[in-house]
Amino acid sequence: MILLDRVSKKYDKDTKPALDRISLHVEPNEFVIIVGTSGAGKSTLLKLLTREEKPTTGKIVVGGIDYDTLKDKHIPLLRRKIGVVFQDFKLLPQRTVFENIAFALEIAGMSNREIRNTVPKVIELVGLQGKEKQFPHQLSGGEQQRVAIARAVVRQPKILIADEPTGNLDPKHSWDIVRLLEKINRYGTTVLLTTHNVEIVNRLKRRVITIDHGKITHDQARGSYRQ
Amino acid sequence: MSRNKDTARALIQQKRRRRQWLTFLRVCRYGLSNFRRNAWLTVAATLVMTITLLIIFATFVAQQALRDTASTIGKELDRSIYLKSGTTEAQAKPVMVALQRLSNVERVSFISTDDGKNNFARDNKNDDARLRALTEASNRLPATIRIYLYDTSDTSELVEFVNTNTTLKKLISTQPGQTPTFMGERGLPTDVIASWTQTAQKIGVAATALFVAVSFLIIFNTIRMAIFNRRDEIEMMKLIGANKEFIRGPFLIEAIVYGVIAAVIATGIGLVTLLLMSERLQAWGVTIQPTIQFLTGYLWLVVLVMMMIGSVIGVVSSLLATRRYLKI
Structure with a gap:
């Protein structure tokens, strides 16, 4: 599903590379946790996958799409196949829960009828029934992140990238979000989760990739958090 | 077989066209909602656009009136x-x-x-x-x-x-x-009238150019501020797969709305002022009646032209701002 072959990323000629010749292979339907200290290269890795950044060297293939041959005008189409969840939710503050989720379908040109059929199912999946007409500021942090996840998965992407989704949440809500991600993974979506939360990493018993100074230092099938 | 293929192709095209139309309607909706959301920026931009269009309107009226007056005087010469x-x-x-x-x-x-x-x-x-x-x-x-x-x-x-x-x-x-x-x-040589007309035209063109430039700058900055205010939103839109047109479109619609509203206000103010001043102008010897007749007779056309001018100013400045500040 995701293939990185000796990928390096250097932002500046004179500084150290943010990612240094990393190779990675993620199978379909895997749940992968990426850990590392701040500045280790986690965010750069995710930015390469969403094509916000181009690698300096190396090859990236995601869902059968070779990024070397990907034209700029096709980047939006690629991004519609990858769901992204952010630490700060990035919801549209002036739009309701329903509208925020529908937005992901509107940009893809889906009809209003399709939207009316699809969005309620996703709202049910993330457990936000009854909150469709509320605005983000009327929701708790955990609920806002659920809306963000619903928006990310409403187009049924093959891959879901969750960049520190629990970073702004208390332990209870953090676990709710992680359980939701597991549920989405069970439905067949490959999940890439970056986190600093030791407890989540240790209790999930999933594949853990540790990045340090731009290199993959550990890749464990059922790993735990390493400092 | 080939018939089936043709039918399938036609269906795909129909679906694509429907999607494009839907996207256009949505872009319009987002543009209008952005217009409502940035109340103060909107008021400022619309006001400047109104002043610009009023100056264009006044320049047109002045030129017409001068030409008519010159022609009336000329006939008596x-x-x-x-x-x-x-x-x-x-x-x-x-x-x-x-x-x-x-x-x-x-x-x-x-x-x-x-x-x-x-x-x-x-x-x-x-x-x-x-x-x-x-x-x-x-x-x-x-x-x-x-x-x-x-x-x-x-x-x-x-x-x-x-x-x-x-x-x-x-x-x-x-x-x-x-x-x-x-x-x-009357002792008025025709070349004096002609020189008046030319001077008035030059002043009109200069004032119009100046205010169009000011209007461009203000709308450019308004859109730039709107882009800055909504940078997180734009970032999110990009990451969930919105294409350039979907992100830029609402800003263009917003600018067109400035132009359209300003055109209606400017035409209204301009025409009412002209009607109120018409008697006084006539007393001063200005031949204003043909201009008033033209403006009221072709009111819808005048408003339409003003809307087009306003929209063009809005779209060009908005395009420049989004090109420059909206890195997609």
């Missing part, structure tokens, strides 16, 4: 050739016939010395000093040929006639101050 005192109409006839043949001459009339004296007395009946001067003057009034032209600004033909016609040369007055004149009775 005549040109005079002074003949020796006592010249009779019969003596002047050959010259008048020749003048009448000139292509730019509408009509020619003759004023004898006596008629001229009577006219002078009539025009100055309340001015004793002038009347006394008329009776006491040693030099007698000349006879006059009055020439009315079609194109009042073109006197070249007439000048050439005066300089070359031999019959006229024998009749023409040699008295000082009685050389042929190309000024009208």
